[in-house]
Amino acid sequence: MSENAQEGTHRTIERVARESYGRLVAYLCAQTRDVASAEDALSNALISALTTWPRDGVPHNPEAWLLTAARHSLIDHIRHQQVAVASEPTLVLLRSEPKDDPLSTEFPDERLKLLFVCAHPAIDPAMHTPLMLQTVLALDAERIAHAFLISPATMGQRLVRVKTKIRDSGIQFEIPQERELPERLDAVLEAIYAAFGIGWDDMAGVDQRGRDLAEEAIWLGRVLLELIPTEPEVCGLLALMLHCEARRRARRGEDGRYIPLSEQDSQFWSMTLIAEAERHLAAAATSGRMGRFQLEAAIQSVHAERARSGRTEWAAIALFYEQLIRISPTLGTRTGHAAAIGEANGPAAGLAVLDGIDVNDVSTYQPYWAVRAHLLQQLGRTSDAAQAFDRAIGLAEDPAVRQFLLRRRA
């Protein structure tokens, strides 16, 4: 086989692995509840694809080929363990091996069940996102650890521990009952949003952590929407992420300088992503059930309007924040509300809203200090503003944001 053809085969394997990994892992572990073994079996299958496919050609149905290979690897692994009494899930798996030609077998998409397992209340909430990124998107522990600011070894251990818990604690691979669904779905949405990593996208700054996972989070959002197309909050989350992603290019100057949303050149916004976000938001609205992510997306939608109208309707943004505070009174929401009031009704009004937040809650919350500094500066309270700037600079993680604030303070 020529070098070009080999390269093509490798690319095919990469693409199939990327697109099918989650589906295959979900299908394998929905039967065994053993996530780690399913992942091992699939990586064995991918390794054997790397040797077989370049030699024999890419099979007609690559996904089914990988599933068969992974299944055999899993069965080998279980036999190899020489367990005297094969466990019940194993027997289920062995029995469920399709009798007809496995290469033509369709298999059900179990990724939704896997997502619900990853965000199960019995699992440490801090691990929901890492678990999803690994099991559904095949991200390795090192990349996940980097985004979560912990050591790869620690992340690896934590992932192993939660997978053991899933296997041994009797967590079911199932879609939650109707009455449980809203709460369980919230946990899934939260975990995807945490991967996206932008809690606040206004004048204060962009949370550095997890930012390189933004595309992965959008991918997860699309998967979730495909699996559960009727839930408005799923549309809302995807719309929110797409709106933020649309501005990626505009967020930094050519020299890497940080540019706050209100000063971004809307020519650099992606109209394609904005249009897609608007479609999802409109689809969500037809349900008549408002929710946190729809409201956050609506706020971003008002910002996006500036590309057409040339101005920002801050009063509308403030109104959406008021509704949002009723559902989700987080520090981010309340700070965002104060910033919007500051723009709509003047800095004194904005500062009054900010003063309503208990200062003990915000001692290390960077966006609060950035907004406070901005408002105090507008009011001409220079020395108070300098103090708030210092705090915002001291708490900033992103060097570009730090530089931006240092310039503003001067």
Next chain:
Amino acid sequence: MQFALVVYESPEAFAARNSNQIDSYTGAWQAYYQTLIEAGVYVGGAPLQAPETGTTVRLKDGKRRVQDGPFADTKERLGGFMILELASLDAALDWAARCPAASGGAVEVRPVAPEFKRRITG
């Protein structure tokens, strides 16, 4: 518990210290230090002179072996340290990420060893 934040800086960062004006790196450090104080987590620490000013001492067969230069010469150079009082490693990592040296240099987070300190200090 206490954590040491061991700060490694690039040669450029060391050079920036000698400028008479307050450059943005120094400005960022001033703000960072103020924030540590206001958060009530700062226990102590100090910046160090450049590695070239270091002198390393070893005792071999009872004799002093004095060597010009730092113990280890690496691209990122030991620039200083801070001791912070914090509830958890996660909090220490948050503060390390906010440290101006974390971009361009590196910040190593190490727990202080209180048991061993007690055995030494009695």
